[in-house]
Amino acid sequence: MPDATGLELIxxxxxxxxxxxxxxxVHFRGKAALTVAAPTIRETLQHLRGKGFNFLASVHGVDYWxxxxxxxxxxxxxxxxxxxxxxxxxxxxxxxPHVPSVVADWPTADHQEREIYDMFGVIFxxxxxxxxxxxxxxxxxxxxxRDFPLGGEAILFTHNEPRxxxxxxx
Amino acid sequence: MSDIxxxxxxxxxxxxxxxxxxxxxxxxxxxxxxxxxxxxxNLGPHHPATxxxxxxxxxxxxxxxxDIKPVIGYVHTGIEKNCEDKAYWKVIPLVERMDYLSYYxxxxxxxxxxxxxxxxxxxxRAQYLRVIHLELNRIASHLLWLAxxxxxxxxxxxxxxxxxERDLILDIFEMSSGQRMHPRYFQVGGVAEDIPAGFxxxxxxxxxxxxxxVDQLENLISSNQIVLQRMRGVGPVDADTLLSLGxxxxxxxAAGNPWDLRKAQPYSSYEDFDFKIPVGTIGDHYDRYRxxxxxxxxxxxxxxxxxxxxxxxxxxxxxxKYALPPRHELATSMEALIHHxxxxxxxFRVPPGEAYYPIESPRGELGCFVRSDGSSKPAxxxxxxPSFVNLQMLPVMAQDTYIxxxxxxxxxxxxxxxxxxx
Numbered sequence: 053m054p055d056a057t058g059l060e061l062i063x064x065x066x067x068x069x070x071x072x073x074x075x076x077x078v079h080f081r082g083k084a085a086l087t088v089a090a091p092t093i094r095e096t097l098q099h100l101r102g103k104g105f106n107f108l109a110s111v112h113g114v115d116y117w118x119x120x121x122x123x124x125x126x127x128x129x130x131x132x133x134x135x136x137x138x139x140x141x142x143x144x145x146x147x148x149p150h151v152p153s154v155v156a157d158w159p160t161a162d163h164q165e166r167e168i169y170d171m172f173g174v175i176f177x178x179x180x181x182x183x184x185x186x187x188x189x190x191x192x193x194x195x196x197x198r199d200f201p202l203g204g205e206a207i208l209f210t211h212n213e214p215r216x217x218x219x220x221x222x
Numbered sequence: 223m224s225d226i227x228x229x230x231x232x233x234x235x236x237x238x239x240x241x242x243x244x245x246x247x248x249x250x251x252x253x254x255x256x257x258x259x260x261x262x263x264n265l266g267p268h269h270p271a272t273x274x275x276x277x278x279x280x281x282x283x284x285x286x287x288x289d290i291k292p293v294i295g296y297v298h299t300g301i302e303k304n305c306e307d308k309a310y311w312k313v314i315p316l317v318e319r320m321d322y323l324s325y326y327x328x329x330x331x332x333x334x335x336x337x338x339x340x341x342x343x344x345x346x347r348a349q350y351l352r353v354i355h356l357e358l359n360r361i362a363s364h365l366l367w368l369a370x371x372x373x374x375x376x377x378x379x380x381x382x383x384x385x386x387e388r389d390l391i392l393d394i395f396e397m398s399s400g401q402r403m404h405p406r407y408f409q410v411g412g413v414a415e416d417i418p419a420g421f422x423x424x425x426x427x428x429x430x431x432x433x434x435x436v437d438q439l440e441n442l443i444s445s446n447q448i449v450l451q452r453m454r455g456v457g458p459v460d461a462d463t464l465l466s467l468g469x470x471x472x473x474x475x476a477a478g479n480p481w482d483l484r485k486a487q488p489y490s491s492y493e494d495f496d497f498k499i500p501v502g503t504i505g506d507h508y509d510r511y512r513x514x515x516x517x518x519x520x521x522x523x524x525x526x527x528x529x530x531x532x533x534x535x536x537x538x539x540x541x542x543k544y545a546l547p548p549r550h551e552l553a554t555s556m557e558a559l560i561h562h563x564x565x566x567x568x569x570f571r572v573p574p575g576e577a578y579y580p581i582e583s584p585r586g587e588l589g590c591f592v593r594s595d596g597s598s599k600p601a602x603x604x605x606x607x608p609s610f611v612n613l614q615m616l617p618v619m620a621q622d623t624y625i626x627x628x629x630x631x632x633x634x635x636x637x638x639x640x641x642x643x644x
Contacts, residue, residue: 080576080577081338081577083578085576106465107468109468109587109589109606110591110606110611112591112604112606114576114591114601114604126576126591128578128591128606135487137578159466159468160468160469160611160614162614163611164610164611184295185295186295186298187298196303198306198601200303202304
């Protein structure tokens with residue numbers, strides 16, 4: 053793992069390229085995490101790939117509600133040669149949940165970005181096929197959001213239909 | 223046995239293998255020149271060869287697969303959402319139901335993430351007990367892959383024998399935790415109970431006879447010409463493509479990349495054990511099969527070493543803030559009673575932070591992301607499930623092959639839909 057000093061060095065390199073890019077550096081429990089501005093995520097990941105982090109292990113979404121900006125997208129990078137891991141995060145608000153897609157550089161992000169879109173409603177600009185992946189395609193809402201209630205939803209089976217005709221159209 | 227695999231396969235045309243015969247046919251000659259017809263065929267979601275409820279929309283040209291679109295989400299049960307409504311230790315039974323063939327791995331990844339957040343040390347004995355169960359689970363998962371995968375390839379008997387061996391492992395699980403599947407044995411800070419008397423003897427009996435059984439299972443397949451022809455040289459994908467698609471586990475190792483988190487980033491005392499990482503060469507179905515077979519043998523070695531070196535001591539952290547007190551303390555100690563009450567009603571609180579804990583599951587990197595907001599319930603639990611990511615490799619593997627090879631590709635991919643959909 054990059055230690056706290058190594059993380060600051062990486063952050064400084066990114067700041068030299070674009071002064072606005074790095075928003076925060078966190079070193080927690082031996083793990084380095086870098087928060088960058090959402091529009092610069094592709095350049096940041098490409099820069100880190102040049103430093104050896106050439107495997108994107110995971111992309112996942114987080115809802116920081118009620119904090120602002122609300123949504124977080126985390127990119128878990130792995131350097132298989134040096135056996136190093138680090139996290140790159142972006143934060144976007146509910147009013148403008150746009151993050152550039154990294155699928156062109158990292159094909160593995162395809163399904164995972166679709167899942168984040170499905171669950172949180174974060175829109176990945178430039179994604180080749182941004183559709184729902186786990187929820188039904190006519191589903192309304194993004195269920196993994198923190199203010200989305202648990203339960204209280206009619207079950208998607210046809211036995212509901214005689215009692216609640218057209219209930220899904222609401 | 224080895225010379226059988228070397229011998230050229232019998233063929234209708236002298237000097238030509240079956241694959242060469244197939245390749246020699248220009249499909250254009252067989253079809254009407256003005257008739258470029260593509261057929262869209264829906265495969266699944268309820269199809270025995272899809273290992274669950276995976277739906278594939280395939281575009282066929284004759285028998286050739288030109289395009290595959292996987293449609294998933296049929297067993298999406300919102301486990302990650304439900305986890306946010308449970309106390310930390312009550313989440314364990316839920317996450318175990320994600321990838322329902324490697325339940326110990328799910329629990330391990332989750333517990334590891336929470337332990338990282340708590341900065342909690344797991345006693346050595348608990349780590350060894352975890353390793354024993356993880357490796358038994360790896361064997362059970364690979365056996366089920368072999369059984370159902372063999373069935374897809376037309377090898378019927380391997381199905382029954384694979385199932386029979388897996389049952390012996392489930393008996394062992396039942397002995398340690400009372401459950402054959404989804405045992406809730408791993409807890410934050412250790413394991414739920416110490417192993418009972420006779421457990422070691424039972425595991426020893428299994429590990430003594432299992433390598434022989436693997437040989438027998440392998441004989442069923444390694445001399446079966448039909449199975450071999452459907453696997454050898456079919457569906458090769460090189461390591462660079464796999465890495466760009468994020469594929470890990472036996473699929474990556476079959477392509478010659480020896481990445482295994484047990485060696486690279488040892489967790490739960492894996493650094494104490496001597497084992498090898500089997501790798502393939504070209505990454506075809508045959509390599510994938512050989513890698514998994516050899517992994518089972520290595521797992522047996524790890525289990526034996528863990529039993530030999532099993533240390534004495536606590537099976538769960540002695541920190542009563544996180545682990546339930548032993549039953550006998552409840553009758554004599556007021557503090558134990560208070561801790562028990564607090565843990566069962568509210569659960570323990572976890573300092574705010576985020577942790578991603580990756581482990582090597584039978585299908586690749588299983589990472590659990592947990593975010594804590596300081597309360598007694600996780601603010602976010604996410605599993606980076608290897609099946610979900612590895613599924614993206616299916617179109618690469620099966621494009622421009624016969625539809626019969628698509629079924630083999632699916633069997634060798636070993637996707638678990640519970641893990642994909644969560």
